[in-house]
Amino acid sequence: MKHARIAWAGAIHDAIESDGQLELRTPAFRGRRLAFHEVVWLPPLAPAHRPRTILALGLNYADHAKELAFKAPEEPLAFLKGEASLTGHRAFTVRPAGVTYMHYECELAVVIGKTARNVKQADAYDFIAGYTVANDYAIRDYLENWYRPNLRVKNRDTCTPIGPWLVDAADVPDPMNLALQTTVNGKLTQSGHTRDMIFDVPFLLAYFSSFMTLQPGDLILTGTPDGVVDCQPGDVIVTEIEGIGALENTIAS
Amino acid sequence: MNPSPPPFLPGGTVYGTLLNFKHELALWAARAAEPPYKAPPQAPVLFIKTANTFSPQGAAVALPTDAPEVEVGASVGLVIGNFESFRPQPSVNGSFSAINNEASFALPRVVGCVLLNDLSVPHESYYRPPVKFKCLDGFLGIGPRCVPLTEVGNVNTLKLEVRINGTLRQTVDFHTLVRDAATLLADVNAFMTLQPGDLLMLGSDCLPDGTRPRVRAGDRIEISAPGFEPLVNTLVGEPA
Numbered sequence: 001m002k003h004a005r006i007a008w009a010g011a012i013h014d015a016i017e018s019d020g021q022l023e024l025r026t027p028a029f030r031g032r033r034l035a036f037h038e039v040v041w042l043p044p045l046a047p048a049h050r051p052r053t054i055l056a057l058g059l060n061y062a063d064h065a066k067e068l069a070f071k072a073p074e075e076p077l078a079f080l081k082g083e084a085s086l087t088g089h090r091a092f093t094v095r096p097a098g099v100t101y102m103h104y105e106c107e108l109a110v111v112i113g114k115t116a117r118n119v120k121q122a123d124a125y126d127f128i129a130g131y132t133v134a135n136d137y138a139i140r141d142y143l144e145n146w147y148r149p150n151l152r153v154k155n156r157d158t159c160t161p162i163g164p165w166l167v168d169a170a171d172v173p174d175p176m177n178l179a180l181q182t183t184v185n186g187k188l189t190q191s192g193h194t195r196d197m198i199f200d201v202p203f204l205l206a207y208f209s210s211f212m213t214l215q216p217g218d219l220i221l222t223g224t225p226d227g228v229v230d231c232q233p234g235d236v237i238v239t240e241i242e243g244i245g246a247l248e249n250t251i252a253s
Numbered sequence: 254m255n256p257s258p259p260p261f262l263p264g265g266t267v268y269g270t271l272l273n274f275k276h277e278l279a280l281w282a283a284r285a286a287e288p289p290y291k292a293p294p295q296a297p298v299l300f301i302k303t304a305n306t307f308s309p310q311g312a313a314v315a316l317p318t319d320a321p322e323v324e325v326g327a328s329v330g331l332v333i334g335n336f337e338s339f340r341p342q343p344s345v346n347g348s349f350s351a352i353n354n355e356a357s358f359a360l361p362r363v364v365g366c367v368l369l370n371d372l373s374v375p376h377e378s379y380y381r382p383p384v385k386f387k388c389l390d391g392f393l394g395i396g397p398r399c400v401p402l403t404e405v406g407n408v409n410t411l412k413l414e415v416r417i418n419g420t421l422r423q424t425v426d427f428h429t430l431v432r433d434a435a436t437l438l439a440d441v442n443a444f445m446t447l448q449p450g451d452l453l454m455l456g457s458d459c460l461p462d463g464t465r466p467r468v469r470a471g472d473r474i475e476i477s478a479p480g481f482e483p484l485v486n487t488l489v490g491e492p493a
Contacts, residue, residue: 144294146271146272147379150299155445212384212389214305215304
């Protein structure tokens with residue numbers, strides 16, 4: 001099942017995908033169907049009971065590491081994001097005035113489903129609720145070599161679109177076998193495959209849970225492959241993962 | 254009888270600040286010019302303490318077997334309130350002192366301050382984000398109270414005392430911040446809007462030799478400041 005969280009008619013609702021429409025699950029409107037364009041799409045995540053942990057990976061695809069002139073890391077290059085950087089499907093992301101290089105990053109996002117501590121790789125999939133698509137924008141002008149990638153590059157308002165759907169883990173038989181792609185104004189600019197991750201999803205869950213307890217609703221953004229390009233105001237960016245969804249975003253000035 | 258309220262825990266994201274004391278930044282000046290840093294930091298250097306690190310007042314923090322010794326980063330966090338302004342109006346009967354009003358006006362949206370014990374696995378390099386050094390379960394002692402800004406007064410004159418097993422080990426003087434509270438708040442909000450419930454840590458200072466107080470299983474850490482109930486955490490070995 002594909003789950004969405006939307007704003008419509010003055011309130012926030014849970015919905016599921018049904019025959020190319022949204023079917024509302026909130027009691028007052030249960031079963032009512034809406035077209036995708038009738039709603040405001042929010043990040044497809046239930047509110048967390050504590051501040052949400054959002055882990056993200058840098059250089060987790062060998063080709064992207066090469067593209068950025070780094071050798072492949074020997075352990076995950078992890079950084080953290082605040083929930084306030086998240087925004088939904090069909091949202092605007094702001095390009096700051098005067099910057100020269102702002103690029104998208106199409107990423108498979110893992111949503112934790114059960115409290116996870118010291119998880120073994122062999123059991124990792126038992127702890128996953130589902131998957132969604134994240135676009136982890138970076139503004140490279142602001143890179144500094146202190147706790148890099150620093151938050152000014154990676155934790156900006158509007159700069160982490162996520163969605164449109166949270167797809168149940170049961171409906172994704174092999175998350176390590178999915179094609180990813182990004183288009184800018186309809187032109188294909190990024191093409192990759194989750195099988196090319198340096199550290200795969202079970203490894204990452206085992207790695208993080210070896211020192212930190214993850215809770216339901218926490219996120220792991222698993223990194224992006226080769227093929228990032230600069231994005232200008234007005235550009236429409238679609239980051240898409242096979243079987244998970246196509247996340248649309250427009251750059252605003 | 255009034256039961257005491259539960260210890261304060263953050264409702265939002267906790268952001269920490271690196272190298273925000275003049276002494277430590279000066280010690281780093283030569284290294285900062287060398288690879289991999291190549292230049293001193295320009296924007297505030299921030300990190301996140303995730304929710305799994307939150308330890309309320311009195312909690313025992315379990316140290317992992319591969320980190321028998323950890324560093325204490327005594328700090329103060331600014332607690333962010335709603336977007337609307339709740340600045341106290343000057344009172345005709347003088348219940349707010351002039352300095353309290355000045356403090357409130359200088360730190361927009363800050364509702365109070367909380368003591369923090371930012372524990373870290375010692376790490377030499379500040380090049381990569383410190384997730385595996387700073388985000389271990391229980392590695393942020395918090396509280397016990399959010400003290401209203403009107404009671405704190407001027408945050409930039411606070412002095413914290415760090416005691417390990419009752420012995421004074423460090424005095425942290427917030428008069429020596431690189432970015433004072435208002436400047437840090439403004440420079441951070443320039444690229445990410447702090448949300449209601451978020452905490453912004455002003456940073457922790459090092460000792461004269463550049464290290465931070467080291468603690469081990471069995472140690473009791475107390476962080477105190479005038480006007481604040483002391484924050485106490487103890488360290489224990491990792492449960493088998």
